[in-house]
Amino acid sequence: MITTTELSTTPPAAKGWYQHLYVQVLVAIVAGVLLGHFAPATGEAMKPLGDAFIKLVKMIIAPVIFLTIVSGIAGMRDLAAVGRVAGKAFAYFLFFSTLALIVGLVVANVVQPGAGLNIDPASLDTSKVSDFAAKAHETTLTGFLVGIIPDTFLSALTEGNILQTLFVAVLFGIGLAIVGERAERVTTALEQVSLVVFKVVAILMKAAPIGAFGAMAFTIGKYGVGTLANLAMLVGTFYLTSILFVVVVLGLVARWAGFSIFSLIAYLKAELLLVLGTSSSESALPSLIEKMERAGCPKSVVGLVVPTGYSFNLDGTNIYMTLAALFIAQACNVDLTLGQQLLLLGVAMLSSKGAAGVTGAGFITLAATLSIVPSVPVAGMALILGVDRFMSECRSLTNFIGNAVATIVVARWEGRLDSEQLRRALAGEATPVDQLSADAVPAA
Template sequence: MKLNRLTKMILVAMVLGIFCGYLFRELASSPAAITAFADQLSILTDIFLRLIKMIIAPLVFSTLVVGIARMGDAATVGRIGAKAMAWFLTASLVSLTLGLIMVNLLKPGVGLGLPLPDVAASSGIEKGALSLKDFISHLIPKSVFDAMAKNEILAIVVFSMFFGTGAAAIGDKAKGLIDAIDAVAHIMLKVTGYVMNFAPFAVFAAIAGMVAKEGLGILSTYGSFMAQFYLSLGLLWLALLAMGAIFLKGRVIELLRAVREPALLAFTTASSEAAYPKTLQGLKRFGCSDRIASFVMPMGYSFNLDGSMMYCTFAAIFIAQAYGIDLSLSQEITMLLVLMVTSKGIAGVPRASLVVIAATLSQFNIPEAGLLLLLGVDHFLDMGRSATNVLGNAIAACVVAKSEKELTAALPEVDDDEDQDGRKDIELTPAFAKQG
């Protein structure tokens, strides 16, 4: 499989990060020096993630508005939205159910061999199951500028849908404005190319800091649990690819190649958000219509976090097993249904999976202190969850595009140098030009 320049650099940065982090931990004079080293390196990762956050709001707004405005009518928007939500709910149910099945088969919490935290201990994670009021506040912004400032992706999507539908309704009067917003989309994709040059440095800093702080020894301590979780994630990848193959046939493997770079970026930075712009470009090269991708992908970041969904059931039952708490089948099914609801719309919440798990544990009288068992390895687990989220959303976008007959043959692969020189593989206008 041919790897482009950025992918190679990220892989090299990951290996160097592991080596440098381990070496510094072995040679460090004190724990305080290790903490200072990790904190200083985190500046590079923070810069990269802030740059990503800087471009996501205008990128989502511009691509989505142009796509909807050129769809022609609200009925098309509604149909595509309904298809996307149907896929999201199905994929979430598969993810949660598979997590529940695997944790019951593997029983990672039984005979853990680690001292259990006192049941009265605080995990430091605030419970945050999303209430209906919270969900509405995430869904409908008081101000689009406030939503953009806070990177409330779901709220930006809602405003963009109204704005794009209104622009489509007034026809030629909005043409000049839509052309200008289309230019903004092109500019933001160009800026994405510049920002991605910094990705290897961010990956190096994130991996080196994590290894220095946590040490590779934690992998042996939690090796069995992590191996079982990643095995479960691997089965989820197979399940998602099989679901995609029902619609995409053999091209699902081609899609896997198209999103390998954003998936790797999400894995190494433990952030699905960091991979968003590159995922859009990968879908474009795969042949997925821009208007479909720019509509489905932002929604997916709130409703279709497949890796995070699996982790919720897997981790909750793991903690119950560790404390010797037997849950009946009906209780586990109830937990699954509760998580189907409470996990939606949490994009942008720090450590979102842990927040949802904390809220779920209390509802089933499982000690919240059990989260302390996971905090040390959560970053390692988050890497796999983030990469899975990218794959799940990419498949969702392509399946919806296929159902709308807007999935074309893939464009030839190009290197990142060519991407940033303005090659047509990141142009939006031709795919958007199709009406209805």
């Protein structure tokens, strides 16, 4: 086991500004936008770069989650504490996910972004949304719960399903905790393997600018910046609502937990730019796990809260669902009563869990919700298909920040947050623990 006394006290050499990951990703995003705008066909052709990078990251997500959770639970030994952390995490997720749905509902009623469009649902081309509707019908709450159980122990690690990996990792971690000292060698071996896996993550992160460039060039090349003009009211309302949710709601939560939401955003700037460039919060999941540990959150809390949050704490997706649903209703001149809106809210609470982890989950979840609430025409989804890609970036960013805040809050709620280490991390001050982490994982 490596201890802090074995670490060098020599501070790491300062990097040039161009060597920082967030600078490289930002430059790549700008280059992608320019290429997509001035050479759309070439921009579309860059799609494989973004897809390949996301596949690289997804390849390593299951091992990262498995090793983090197993070593965290095995180190706790107190199984009651594991259940307590999980219970607090889900209580937090339920409250703030519901609050996000309510915020979207209220904003849609106040701003009414779809009013005045006077769209006839029969005139819409629904061929492009039929696939999403079909997937929504296939995704039920029961199917989702049963799907958490993998076909085999190892398939959870090979099929890329986050919740299946979480399920197996929790079971294995509990098994190690029960066996106790006799499993010490296994626990130590897994901790050593985790150092290697995070080193692999560091290698993969070097390709982040290429992935962000390809994804952004494709998005702008295919849909064009001008696509936003037609539905600017909806997109603008969604972005503004998400920003206010992060700054006001999550900002107040952060203040209660003893840190600044702006300091946290600055701390995660490289990961947020990566999420922006790829429109996928999964692309930054391994780095989020590492950075939350570096910020004073215990591994056991990080291992439970972050992976489950990726499926159950989707603040951005929930804001989008109620806002988009009411936008479609307003655009199609469908007047929803308060009772119908509350029904929509209740269905969205369930469907947002049933479609978790599915590619394009936000759009599929919306389809699932509208198919259960017949008052709003599913055909109206064709209205927002063209700009959904732009809104997916905001969904991913909001979800990502929400999960980072949740991790710190649950750690503090448990009384296990190292406040001094959190302060130093958010202030950008190096610590011996940080130097160890920086040697094993990407320094952003």
